[in-house]
Amino acid sequence: MSEAAQQEQRTGRFIREPAKRVFAAEFREIAHQFREGTDEWSPTYSLLPTGERCSRVCIAGTLTDVQKSEGEALFYRARVVDPTGTFFLNVGSYQAEAMHQIEKLTPPLFVLVVGKPNLYASPDGRNLVSLRAEMIASVEKDVRDCWIIETAQRTLDRLDRPDDGDKIKALSLHPQEPAVWRKIVHAALNSMQI
Amino acid sequence: MEIEEIADRIIATFAEKGQTLDRDEVIGRLSRFIHEFGIPPNEAERSAMNDFAKRFDLESEFASISAAPSEQAEKVITPLASGVAHDIIHIEGTVMRLFDPRSPTVAQSGVLRDASAEMTFTIWADAKMPKVEAGSSYRFTDVEISEFNEKLSFKVSGRSTITPIEPTIPISTQEHGEAGPSVGDGSQKSDISRVADCTPEEWVSLEGIILKLFEPRSPSIAQSGIFADVSGEMGFTIWARANAPKVEEGSFYRFSNVVIDEYNNRLSFKVHSGSSLLPLEGNDTPALPRTSIGDATSGLVSIEGKIISIANPQSQSLAQVGVIADESGGIRFSLFQGDNITPLEDNNWYKIEYASVSEYKGSLSLRLSSYTKITKIEEDRALVPAITPIHELRQGVFSIRGKVIQEWEPNHERLLQSGLLGDETGTIRFTIWKDDNMGRLESDMVYKIFYTNVSIFNDQFSITLNGSTYLPEEGATISVPSQETMVEGVLVNVIQGSGLIKRCPVEGCGKALSRQNLCFEHDIQSTWEYDLRIRAWLDDGMETWEITLPAEVVTKLTGISITSAKETAENNPLGPDAVLYEITDMLQGRYFECTGMLIDKRLFASECHVRSYDPQKQAELLNRCDVNE
Numbered sequence: 001m002s003e004a005a006q007q008e009q010r011t012g013r014f015i016r017e018p019a020k021r022v023f024a025a026e027f028r029e030i031a032h033q034f035r036e037g038t039d040e041w042s043p044t045y046s047l048l049p050t051g052e053r054c055s056r057v058c059i060a061g062t063l064t065d066v067q068k069s070e071g072e073a074l075f076y077r078a079r080v081v082d083p084t085g086t087f088f089l090n091v092g093s094y095q096a097e098a099m100h101q102i103e104k105l106t107p108p109l110f111v112l113v114v115g116k117p118n119l120y121a122s123p124d125g126r127n128l129v130s131l132r133a134e135m136i137a138s139v140e141k142d143v144r145d146c147w148i149i150e151t152a153q154r155t156l157d158r159l160d161r162p163d164d165g166d167k168i169k170a171l172s173l174h175p176q177e178p179a180v181w182r183k184i185v186h187a188a189l190n191s192m193q194i
Numbered sequence: 195m196e197i198e199e200i201a202d203r204i205i206a207t208f209a210e211k212g213q214t215l216d217r218d219e220v221i222g223r224l225s226r227f228i229h230e231f232g233i234p235p236n237e238a239e240r241s242a243m244n245d246f247a248k249r250f251d252l253e254s255e256f257a258s259i260s261a262a263p264s265e266q267a268e269k270v271i272t273p274l275a276s277g278v279a280h281d282i283i284h285i286e287g288t289v290m291r292l293f294d295p296r297s298p299t300v301a302q303s304g305v306l307r308d309a310s311a312e313m314t315f316t317i318w319a320d321a322k323m324p325k326v327e328a329g330s331s332y333r334f335t336d337v338e339i340s341e342f343n344e345k346l347s348f349k350v351s352g353r354s355t356i357t358p359i360e361p362t363i364p365i366s367t368q369e370h371g372e373a374g375p376s377v378g379d380g381s382q383k384s385d386i387s388r389v390a391d392c393t394p395e396e397w398v399s400l401e402g403i404i405l406k407l408f409e410p411r412s413p414s415i416a417q418s419g420i421f422a423d424v425s426g427e428m429g430f431t432i433w434a435r436a437n438a439p440k441v442e443e444g445s446f447y448r449f450s451n452v453v454i455d456e457y458n459n460r461l462s463f464k465v466h467s468g469s470s471l472l473p474l475e476g477n478d479t480p481a482l483p484r485t486s487i488g489d490a491t492s493g494l495v496s497i498e499g500k501i502i503s504i505a506n507p508q509s510q511s512l513a514q515v516g517v518i519a520d521e522s523g524g525i526r527f528s529l530f531q532g533d534n535i536t537p538l539e540d541n542n543w544y545k546i547e548y549a550s551v552s553e554y555k556g557s558l559s560l561r562l563s564s565y566t567k568i569t570k571i572e573e574d575r576a577l578v579p580a581i582t583p584i585h586e587l588r589q590g591v592f593s594i595r596g597k598v599i600q601e602w603e604p605n606h607e608r609l610l611q612s613g614l615l616g617d618e619t620g621t622i623r624f625t626i627w628k629d630d631n632m633g634r635l636e637s638d639m640v641y642k643i644f645y646t647n648v649s650i651f652n653d654q655f656s657i658t659l660n661g662s663t664y665l666p667e668e669g670a671t672i673s674v675p676s677q678e679t680m681v682e683g684v685l686v687n688v689i690q691g692s693g694l695i696k697r698c699p700v701e702g703c704g705k706a707l708s709r710q711n712l713c714f715e716h717d718i719q720s721t722w723e724y725d726l727r728i729r730a731w732l733d734d735g736m737e738t739w740e741i742t743l744p745a746e747v748v749t750k751l752t753g754i755s756i757t758s759a760k761e762t763a764e765n766n767p768l769g770p771d772a773v774l775y776e777i778t779d780m781l782q783g784r785y786f787e788c789t790g791m792l793i794d795k796r797l798f799a800s801e802c803h804v805r806s807y808d809p810q811k812q813a814e815l816l817n818r819c820d821v822n823e
Contacts, residue, residue, distance in 0.1 A: 015795060016731045016738040019686060031355055058684055058735065062231040064241040081237050107241070108231050112783035114686045114733075125282040125336040125353060135686060137783025145807040146785045147684075152815045154735050172324045173355055179821075186819040189812055191232060 019058035019114045021151035022048055024085035025184045027057065030129045031173050033119045046117040046129075049174040050158040050181055051167030059087055059131065060112040060139070060147035063105060076102050078133075080111060083148065083191035084184050088130040089113065098133040105136070110144045112137050145192055152185045197224045200239045204246065213250045220246075271333070275310035277348065279341035285348070286359060288331040302326060306334075306348075317350040326356060333357040386448070389493065390425035392463070394456035400463065401448045401480050403494060403565065404441050405550055417441060421449075421463070422550050424482060426492040429462035436467045444565035446474040482547060488522030488580060490558060496547040497560075499524075500577050502645045504540050505661060513537065517591050517645050518544070518560065523580050524591035524645045525551070527560040535562055543571035556650065557589035579644050585620035587648050587655050594643045594657070596622070597672045598635045600793060603691075603706060604714055610634060614793055615641070615657075616674030622648075623656040623794055632660060640670040654794055679792035681741070682805060683734030685781050692729050693774030694759045696722035726756045728777060732788065732797070741788055741797045751802060752780050 032047040043055035061082035069075050076099065078089040091098045098115070105111070115133040122128050159178050161167065201220040208215050220242065227238035247253050272283040287308035295303060301319040304326070305312055315337070317323050326332055335355045337348045350356065387398040402423030410418060417432040417440065430452070432438050441447055450470045452463040465471065474480070482496040490497070502524060504516040514529040514537045527549075529535050538544060547567040549560050562568065579593040587594070596615035604612065610626045611634045626632050635641060646662035648655055691706055698705045698713035699721050711719050726745040731738050749755045754762075759773045766772035785805035790798045 016687070016733070016740075018733050018736055018738050019684075021735040032357065058686065058733065062227075062233055064227065064231075064233060064237060065244055067244075079237075079241070081231075081233050083232065086237060108227055108233070110231070112684065114684075121336070135782060137779075139783050142807050143784055146805060149808065149811050149815065150735065150785075152819075153811075156815065156818055169357075173357065175322050175324070182819045183821050186816060186821040189816050189819070192812065 017043060017055045019056040020048065020052065020054035021147070021154040022054070022057050022059065023151055023155065023184060023188055024059070024061070024080075024082045024087050026050060026084075026155065026181065027059070027087060027117065027131070028085060028129050029174060030117055030119055031127050032169070033117075044116075046119060047166060047170050047173070048158065049170055049176070050155060050178075051161070051163075051170035052158050053166050054117065056114060056116055056134075057131065058112065058114050058147075060110070060144045060151075061087065062144075063107045063109045063111045063138075065107055066102060066105060075099075078102060078107075080113060083188040087113070088128075089115070089133050089136075090118065090130050091133045091136070095132065095134050098136050101136040101138075102133070105138055109138050110141055112139045112143055112147060148188055148192060152189050155181060155185050196235055197221055197228060200224055200235060200242075204239065204243055207243070208246060208250070208252075211250070211252055213246075213252070215246060273310035274306070274308045274313045277313065277339045277346055279339050279346060281339045282336055283339065283348075284333065284335040285337065286331065286333045289326050289328050292326075292328050304328065306332075314345070314347040315350060316347060317356075318352075321350050321352045321354060323350060323354070323356050331359050333359050388425035389421070389423045389428045392428070392454045392461055394454055394461065396454045397451055398454060398463070399448065399450040400452065401446070401474065403446050403548070403550070404443050405563070407441070407443050419443070422492075422494050422552075424480065424493050424495070427550070427552060429460065430465065431462060432465040433467070436465050436469060438465055438469070438471055441471065444563055446479045446565075448472045448474055448478075479548075486522035487518070487520045487525050490525060490551045490560070492551055492553055492558070494548055495551050495560070496545075497549070498543065498545045498571065500543050500575070501538050501540050503661065504538070516540075518546075519577065519579065519591070519645060521578060521580060523582075524593070525558060525560050526591055526647070527562060529562050533562070533564045535564070535566070535568065538568070539570075543573070543575055545569040545571055555589075557647075581642070583619040584615070584617045584622050587622060589648055589650060589655075591645050592648050593645055594622070595640065595667075595672075596643070597640045597674060598637050599674050601637060615643075617672050618674070621674065621793060623651075623654060624659060625656060626659045629660055635659075635664075636666070640667045640672055641665065642667060678789055678800070679797070680787055680789045681732055681734070681737075681739050681792065681797055682785070682787040683732045683737075683739075685730050685741075685784055685786055686733045686738075687731045688774070688778045688782055689729050689731065689740075692727065693777060694756070694763050694770040695725050695727060697725050699723055724756055724760055726754070726759050726773075728781065730781070732786065737795075739792070739795055739797050741790075741799055741802075743788075743799050743802055747799050747802045748777065751804070752777055 026049055029049045030046045033044055035042055035044050045053040045055050047053055059080060061080040063078060064081050065079045067077045069077060073093055075090060075092040080087040080089060091102050093099060113133050114135045115131045118130050118132050120128055159181055198221065201217060201224060204220055205215045205217060223242050224238050227233040227241060228235055271286050274285060274287065277283060287306040290305045290307045292302060292304035299319050300316055301323065302317045302325060304315060306315050334350060337350050337354050339346055339348050386401050389400065392398055400423060402421055405420045405422050405427060407417060407419035414434050415431055416434045419430060421428055421430045449465060452465050452469045454461055454463050482494060485495045485497055487497055487499055499518040499520040502517040502519045504514065507515050511531055512528055513531045516527055517524050518527050546562065549562050549566045551558055551560050581595050582592045584594060584596060596617045599614050599616045601611065601613035608628050610628045610632055612625045614621045615624050641664050643662055643664040646657045648657055696707040698707055698716055698719055700716045703713065703716060705713050705715060707713055707719060707722055713719055726748050728743040728748055730741055732741045745756055754777060762773050763770045786802050787805050788797055788799040788802040790800045
């Protein structure tokens with residue numbers, strides 16, 4: 001049963017958290033996760049450097065690599081590349097649907113992935129961000145192109161939004177000039193003119 | 195050519211391990227990555243290396259190219275006292291002091307204290323951190339402990355983060371005013387303010403009642419609690435140094451020259467040595483004109499109303515709860531154990547003076563306390579319930595007139611029925627839980643629902659009919675305006691009850707049968723009608739909608755009809771699941787624009803199209819980036 005279905009059974013009526021659109025260059029800079037509410041089901045949010053919280057993201061790009069890991073528990077690691085960088089995917093047995101989907105995929109392929117950001121510290125103290133995939137779909141190039149346009153728009157929307165609590169917090173953690181993000185968005189859009 | 199250079203580099207690497215690669219194959223693979231998929235050359239090289247390593251079983255030799263870093267434990271906060279030189283740790287504490295920076299390479303330095311110890315710190319200018327402030331608390335991550343002259347300190351560098359947090363160490367409470375035994379005699383009756391009109395740092399005089407007293411949390415506080423007047427309620431603190439007489443719960447006082455204070459956007463007042471307070475009794479208690487229940491706001495009120503219903507209190511501290519109403523509306527009331535109030539009787543009218551209205555979770559309720567004057571009204575007055583238009587509903591107790599415009603499939607075993615009621619102004623969801631006294635509402639019938647509790651569920655108003663009175667209005671009609679709406683986004687998740695489904699054959703039912711062919715209303719069925727539908731979540735990155743695609747729409751999008759789906763289900767070992775997997779693979783992860791009836795975040799689609807790449811939008815966004823090339 002999907003997570004959505006389980007939650008639906010629990011609460012009667014459930015509104016799904018939207019999956020924020022984010023480029024790899026911004027995703028890998030996530031440095032802050034937090035929870036609001038002490039409720040067992042309150043989601044963990046990640047703060048996007050452009051100033052918005054997300055509990056889920058939707059990404060697209062080229063699946064370049066899939067590796068199966070058979071240790072104590074079976075899981076997959078994969079890489080998805082968008083015009084701005086690389087997403088690191090983890091697919092474990094808790095995401096049965098995504099696991100079933102990734103087993104069938106041979107790179108290179110265009111994929112669209114929905115999942116949850118996962119932030120952890122490497123032994124040398126750096127932040128690492130991976131994506132715990134919930135759904136992976138092998139898609140047409142047109143879908144990837146739609147996603148680049150939509151993600152460009154959502155990223156600019158975040159940059160152009162008035163400052164609120166999340167944005168002020170993000171600015172304190174990510175002192176980059178907004179112009180840096182604009183350049184990344186611009187380059188991503190331009191990458192499609194081939 | 196870059197591709198050839200990369201190919202040669204890969205071939206050379208494998209040659210060192212004694213493996214030979216075909217140059218054309220390597221180039222072909224790289225150019226597919228780079229040209230067809232637009233992958234940067236370094237990523238293409240990494241991916242090709244990895245594939246060939248797998249082929250020759252050399253993966254362990256290339257540990258550095260693993261797909262993704264492995265997951266590590268979450269950040270653990272280390273107490274300062276257990277910091278060891280050269281450790282990189284995460285800490286939380288309060289900045290006690292800041293020093294003048296002694297070098298331009300230092301942005302700030304000072305002393306941080308947590309529950310375990312104090313430590314000096316240095317924030318390098320290169321780290322470009324936001325400034326910290328003395329007296330504020332922060333979380334520092336990835337800071338390095340260093341040792342100098344046998345003293346430990348920590349350094350904040352570019353890879354560290356600093357996050358403001360809630361105070362970790364209580365900062366001593368500040369007191370207003372000066373010490374002195376002077377308690378005013380309260381004789382100078384200055385102008386009395388209203389709680390609702392107070393502004394921070396204002397000096398005011400207030401008249402009202404002490405609703406509640408708290409345990410003082412510090413020796414500098416004599417008493418604290420909640421105070422109310424006609425306009426609202428407010429917290430208060432009486433400083434020990436004010437040497438004021440003790441106040442009592444349920445008694446009226448005049449507070450003169452108190453100071454309004456603001457903390458966390460909430461106002462309270464402080465009674466200091468320059469303030470005075472005077473008990474009010476008898477004719478001195480503030481007069482309260484009768485308030486219509488529909489107009490009641492936080493604060494003290496006097497009302498006259500009829501007891502509409504009495505319910506079992508869910509908490510042991512409550513003696514009685516129920517709903518009281520007049521012609522303007524209804525409100526929930528509660529009586530607490532220990533207040534020794536004679537319980538109110540159903541269907542009787544009462545005059546209730548000096549009760550307090552307060553807001554809890556967005557909904558108003560009326561509390562009757564030991565100081566409340568309750569008089570039974572013997573004459574029987576008529577009560578015509580005030581009907582509230584649906585779009586004017588708030589949280590609280592209201593009467594509604596609406597038509598059942600939609601019923602939803604029950605998704606909980608205790609649920610008897612849920613759906614939507616609508617009037618000319620809007621719609622609201624309703625729920626009926628299974629209960630011996632409860633029956634289902636009929637589709638398209640208009641109902642009057644009296645004194646039902648409107649609450650918020652998933653950001654939407656909703657009513658639960660259990661415990662309310664409702665009557666059908668035979669023959670009445672209401673036209674509920676509806677309009678088609680378009681939503682667009684990625685179909686991110688196909689949910690249960692999708693694909694080839696069976697519907698109950700009972701006339702007028704048509705509910706989806708469970709896997710065991712069970713109809714929710716008509717038990718197990720041996721025959722059924724097949725149908726094809728998809729229920730899924732559509733997500734545009736800001737909002738999500740639960741969409742339902744009927745058979746015609748599914749067929750248009752996928753080419754799969756009810757007939758072909760039945761064939762697949764009959765000829766495939768997976769049965770109907772084979773149809774669901776096929777459709778899911780075609781739809782999931784794609785962009786759609788769906789048009790249909792949108793109610794309460796659910797869309798019943800009449801049309802659905804695949805969205806495609808839009809070069810004009812791309813051009814607009816390139817301009818919006820405002821980047822000079």
